Amino acid sequence: MTAQNKYLLFLGCAIPYRVSAMEISARKVLGKLGVELVEMPEFNCCGLPLDPVSHETMLLLAARNLAIAEKEGLPILTLCPGCAGTLKKVNKTLKEDKVLREEINRKLKETDLEFKGTVDTKHMIQVLVEDVGLDKIKQSVVKPLTRIKVAEHNGCHILRPESFIGFDDPEDPKVLKSLVEATGAKCLDYMDETECCGAPSVGVNDKVALQLARDKLTHVKDVEAQAMITICPFCHIMYDTNELRIEKTFNETYGIPIIHYPQLLGLAMGLSPAELAFNELRVNSSKLLEQV
């Protein structure tokens, strides 16, 4: 169908808005691993943010993106698990539900688009583990991070609902751990690893959201992790951007740097912290970088 490891990059909204370190590092690392990224010819939000108020709006926005990708003849690679989950879910739903598909296509037709269900969507870590492969990733490591101990945080939408995502076990996820360990770093187990970051509750009830994030940071601190590794822009905002706020609210000190996975892998590949946009992180990571 398409050349191997060539994808349409779906950036989503949160990353260009305030999580550019993830994009910068992901582009560098994927490039080094031979993953070719093509820019979306036009973009609209995947639709997930509006699903709570209008499921139909979400379906239309997601289907538009899928139809655009079908026109380009390329599978989609996302950096945001929310986008990946939404596009996967809508793709599957519309493929299975003929009535709904026809209804959505009636509206897409007005802008010369049609959903046929011919492209897949994968999040970056799914591409890394399935299409690039752990062996190739390990081979790309020139500076194994053997002195670093970290904790991973998957987030919810890379794992659930299992019926739509289904490439890792939501109750005992292993993919991100294996990717972290491919860099030579030690990936620690900790309490409530799969717990939600709380980001979706920001703006609805900040108190609950911050309590959830605090809980996670406390568990990560308890096992003496030197950093937390994330793969979701929203989880990253929750822990990195808000870490100081959480510390102040609950009178705690964490000082745990929150690192995007491609930043960690990039370090192991011999890229410099500057190339991987470590300067964009709120929480100081200099102590961690000394260990590289």
Add this chain to the structure above:
Amino acid sequence: MTENNEKVKQPVELDLKFKYKISKIHGGEKLMRCFQCGTCTSDCPIARFSDTYRPRQIIRMAQLGMKDKVLHSDTLWLCAACFTCTDRCPQDVEVANVIRVLRNLAAEEGCIPQVFKEQYASIIESGYAYKIPELRLKKRETTGLPPLPKGDAGKIKKTLSEIKLFNNGAKMEGQQ
């Protein structure tokens, strides 16, 4: 327990057809399967820290037809859509989807938290759910990132033209 004592004896108005209405909407089909085991609430990350959000209770109220109470409840908007309840429900109720159906119905009645109105306005205008600051766009150039793909406002509007939700002056809700 009720906060307002004068209202204690007022009977709750029930809409006995509410459960059938929900069951006909995509995502709400399995509402009637729930036998109230409470797995959803005990595994819910939000319920751990909220005194009011209880998914099991929302499902029960929906089954019983307590339509107004459910749809006008602030707690409905607390679900983080983590899908833990959906994955762990022994009856495969797809709890998070039922909650989404209820939120959609609440939105149709005009209860839309402000954050969603802002995101909709931004998507319609630019394709992006957030207004990307000019500074960010300029910074992309200096950091060697390619220009951000643009949204086609005209096409997005055309695609969403039949959705009336945001165009009828829906009520705004604040933080709880």
